[in-house]
Amino acid sequence: MMTPLRFEQTYADDWAELERLVDAALGRKTGAGPAVRRAESGARLAALYRRACEHLALARARAYPPYIVDRLEGVTSAAHQLIYQQHEFGAARLKQILAVDFPRSVRHHRGYVAVAAATFLVPTIVIALLVYWRPELILSVVSSETAAQFEEMYSSSAESIGRTRNATTDWMMFGYYIRNNIGVAFQCFAGGLFAGLGSLFFLAYNGAFSGALAGYLTERGLSSTFYSFIATHSAFELTAIVLSGAAGLRLGHAVLAPGRATRGQSLVAAAREATVLIYGVTAMLLVAAAVEAFWSSAQWLPPGLKYSVAAVCWTAVLAYLSLQGRRAG
Amino acid sequence: MHSGAALDTVVTAETPEGILLELRPAGLTVRFYAFVLDWIIRLAVLYSAAIAAAVMRGLGMAFFLILLFALEWLYPVIFELTPSGATPGKRAFGLKVVMDNGLPVTAAASMTRNLLRAADFLPFLYGFAIVSILLRRDCKRLGDIAAGTIVVHERRPATRTALEHVDPVAPARALAPRDQAAVIALASRAPTLTAERLDELAALAATVSGDDGRAGPDVTRRVLGVAQWLLGKR
Numbered sequence: 173m174m175t176p177l178r179f180e181q182t183y184a185d186d187w188a189e190l191e192r193l194v195d196a197a198l199g200r201k202t203g204a205g206p207a208v209r210r211a212e213s214g215a216r217l218a219a220l221y222r223r224a225c226e227h228l229a230l231a232r233a234r235a236y237p238p239y240i241v242d243r244l245e246g247v248t249s250a251a252h253q254l255i256y257q258q259h260e261f262g263a264a265r266l267k268q269i270l271a272v273d274f275p276r277s278v279r280h281h282r283g284y285v286a287v288a289a290a291t292f293l294v295p296t297i298v299i300a301l302l303v304y305w306r307p308e309l310i311l312s313v314v315s316s317e318t319a320a321q322f323e324e325m326y327s328s329s330a331e332s333i334g335r336t337r338n339a340t341t342d343w344m345m346f347g348y349y350i351r352n353n354i355g356v357a358f359q360c361f362a363g364g365l366f367a368g369l370g371s372l373f374f375l376a377y378n379g380a381f382s383g384a385l386a387g388y389l390t391e392r393g394l395s396s397t398f399y400s401f402i403a404t405h406s407a408f409e410l411t412a413i414v415l416s417g418a419a420g421l422r423l424g425h426a427v428l429a430p431g432r433a434t435r436g437q438s439l440v441a442a443a444r445e446a447t448v449l450i451y452g453v454t455a456m457l458l459v460a461a462a463v464e465a466f467w468s469s470a471q472w473l474p475p476g477l478k479y480s481v482a483a484v485c486w487t488a489v490l491a492y493l494s495l496q497g498r499r500a501g
Numbered sequence: 502m503h504s505g506a507a508l509d510t511v512v513t514a515e516t517p518e519g520i521l522l523e524l525r526p527a528g529l530t531v532r533f534y535a536f537v538l539d540w541i542i543r544l545a546v547l548y549s550a551a552i553a554a555a556v557m558r559g560l561g562m563a564f565f566l567i568l569l570f571a572l573e574w575l576y577p578v579i580f581e582l583t584p585s586g587a588t589p590g591k592r593a594f595g596l597k598v599v600m601d602n603g604l605p606v607t608a609a610a611s612m613t614r615n616l617l618r619a620a621d622f623l624p625f626l627y628g629f630a631i632v633s634i635l636l637r638r639d640c641k642r643l644g645d646i647a648a649g650t651i652v653v654h655e656r657r658p659a660t661r662t663a664l665e666h667v668d669p670v671a672p673a674r675a676l677a678p679r680d681q682a683a684v685i686a687l688a689s690r691a692p693t694l695t696a697e698r699l700d701e702l703a704a705l706a707a708t709v710s711g712d713d714g715r716a717g718p719d720v721t722r723r724v725l726g727v728a729q730w731l732l733g734k735r
Contacts, residue, residue, distance in 0.1 A: 175733025176685070198584065225518040235682030237732060238689050246656055249522045249603060256517075257605045265608075347566025354570060362619035365643055370620065423647065436646060443617075443647040447609040450616060 176236045183227055187247060190220040194250045221251040266451075272497035274452030277445065279494065281418055284425070288417035291375040292410070296383035303387030313384040326389050326398045332469040333401040342465045349461035353409060357416035357453050361423075361446070368424020375417040400475035401468050403482030407489045408460035412453045419446035419453070456489075512639050512651065514603040522603040525654040526640040527596045529631065532652060539590030543572045574615065581611040595655045610648040617644035669734045670726030673711030681731050684709055688728035 193213055228244040230236075278285060303309050310319050325334055332342075356378065363370015389398045426442030427435060463485075468478070510528075513521040550568050554561035580588040586597040586605055598606045598614070606614075621630035621642045630642035639651055676684070684706060691699055696718070703724040704716035710723040 175731070177733030179733075222518060225516070225520045228520055235678055235685070237685045242656075245523065248516075248520060249656065252516050252520075252522065252603060253605055258607055341560070341562075343560045343563035344566070345563075347563035347570075351566045351570040351573075354574070358574060358616050359619050362617050365617060365620040365647065366623075370623075439647050440649040443613045443649075444609060447613050450612065 176234075176240060179227075179231070179236065180240055183223075186220055186223055187227075187243065190217065190224055190251060191247050193217045193220065194247060194254060197254050198250075217251060218255060221248065221255060224248050224251070269448060269451050270455060273448050274455075275493050275496040276498075277448045278415060278418075278452070281422060281445075281449070284418040284421040285415065288371070288375055288414045288421055291372050292379040292414050292417065295376045295379040296386070299380045299383030300387035300390075303384050304391050307388060307391045310384055310388040313381065319388065322385060322389065323392055323394065326394045326401065328394070328397050333397050333471055334464070334469050342469065345469065346461055346465035349464050350458065353413075353461060354454060354457045357413055357457055358450075360413060360417040361420045361450055361453075364417075364420025364423035364446075365427065366424070367428050368421045371417045371420030371424060374420075375414070378413060396475055400478040403468075403479055404485050405460045405464035405468050407482065407485040408456045408463065411489055411493070412456040412460060415449055415456075416453045419449040422446045422449075510638050510640065514601060516603070524599065524603055524651060525656075526638075527594075527652045527654055528640050529634045531594050531596065531654075532591075532634065532640075535588070535590040535594045535596055537590070538593055539576070539588050542589055543576060547572060577615045577618075578608075578611045581606050581615075582608060591652070595657075596652055597655055598650055598652055601649045601651055606650055610650050614642075614644035614648035614650050617647055620644070667722060667725045667729050669730040670710055670723050671730055672709050672727050674708070676709060676731070680709065684724065684728045685731055688725050688732075691725060 193216065196213065197217065224244055225248055228241070228248055231241050231244055299313075303313075314322075356374070360371050360374040360378075363372075363374050386398065389395065422442050423439065423446055426438040430438030433441065467473070467481075510526050512524045512526055514524060515521055547565075547569065550565050554565035557564070577588050581598050584605075585592055586599060591597060598611070600606055600610060618630075621627055621633075621644055623629055627642075630644075633642045633646070634640045641651060645651060687702055687706060694702070700716055700718060700721050703721035706724050707713055707715060707720050709727045710720070712720045712723060
């Protein structure tokens with residue numbers, strides 16, 4: 173008759189070998205003999221793992237003592253992780269995302285992108301026109317000190333455009349833009365979890381704020397510094413904010429209308445798709461921060477040059493999003 | 502082991518081999534401790550960076566602000582993608598982040614669960630995260646739900662039953678597999694119980710050794726002897 177002790181005596185050698193192989197694969201110190209060659213040990217590990225799975229099923233079905241079941245559970249779960257884990261990061265994966273997956277995912281989600289773009293642009297234009305028509309309305313968005321500060325930041329006498337006098341160097345602003353703008357984009361994304369409402373709110377809010385600023389500064393006659401400042405980096409920044417909002421809307425839609433899946437499953441699937449967008453958004457915002465800090469703010473560059481570069485950047489971004497990765501398998 | 506299913510929060514994940522892996526979700530309290538520890542670590546890093554940044558002026562400020570961004574958003578992602586699958590705070594409390602199927606967390610899932618922190622944080626001080634963790638059996642916050650991840654206790658190997666000093670006793674009657682399992686489970690818990698409690702529990706099982714209605718250290722020894730016999734010592 174097979175008693176727990178006999179069961180253990182019969183198979184303990186297999187289990188011990190599997191434990192040794194798992195430890196070796198995880199790079200733990202084993203103290204055992206010389207390391208086995210990788211390919212051989214991999215095949216051996218898989219075979220021992222399957223055997224241990226059978227033993228675990230037997231041990232559970234026969235209600236063997238916990239220390240045997242626990243030992244088997246421990247070693248099978250460690251081996252399971254080793255055998256089935258996915259390696260989905262690294263340089264090759266990053267290249268694949270930026271060259272194919274990200275632009276493709278943007279096109280795949282064009283409906284969400286359109287809604288996000290409208291949610292951002294309509295408030296921008298409406299508020300800009302309102303503030304241009306009635307400049308005092310700016311005070312309902314920001315305080316009078318902030319309005320004065322904006323005027324100072326974008327006046328043609330400012331040393332660098334787009335910052336207050338005591339903000340020091342380009343490098344510091346680079347850090348500031350990274351922290352601030354990527355944070356805003358991540359918020360637009362995360363807000364989507366609440367049936368998309370958070371994304372819509374952050375998009376409209378940021379749109380309205382930019383619109384108020386643009387309308388106010390145009391009315392003040394500072395349009396040449398302001399527009400030459402924002403023209404270039406907005407190609408990356410505004411697109412990225414809209415795309416992160418679109419990723420958020422994807423989550424919200426999955427929660428609201430899960431289709432034939434459960435809400436949970438639908439959300440997990442949506443999040444997996446949306447993450448690709450977020451990778452791209454992060455890359456675009458890093459570019460935007462660098463452009464904004466080192467190029468846009470330079471007062472000595474003639475506006476004509478800035479507008480030309482801006483046109484190139486906008487064309488490049490839109491072409492990248494609409495054409496890149498179409499041919500790849 | 503499975504009899505407590507109604508009370509226990511164990512989550513099972515099935516492997517392709519048809520084995521059910523048991524995951525033990527980590528509750529609010531231990532995750533709060535881990536979070537506080539991580540928070541202290543981040544604060545300490547920021548504090549020393551701030552001192553360095555003050556010396557270096559502009560470039561230092563850039564470095565500081567980028568570090569602030571990285572600590573805010575990427576700190577958990579980077580640590581969750583290491584083999585330990587946990588931030589230093591989680592590791593200190595024996596927790597780790599895994600996928601729902603028990604596999605190591607993927608890069609995309611880790612990004613998702615950590616970016617959605619922003620949603621978990623709402624309306625204030627991780628309000629939604631706390632409600633979600635308290636309400637769900639698998640203790641997931643919103644980010645975990647969307648990413649398909651789960652925070653679990655790392656497994657602690659059970660110690661071998663120390664019954665060497667007990668003489669085996671043949672059971673007084675034929676025992677069903679369920680009864681055998683109960684007697685063996687009692688024996689493996691014996692080292693963690695007080696002698697009095699062990700006597701009480703053994704008295705309930707006294708029929709297996711033919712000591713019906715009696716109690717005391719001798720009965721306990723005989724019940725444990727039956728466990729010894731069932732384990733295979735004859």
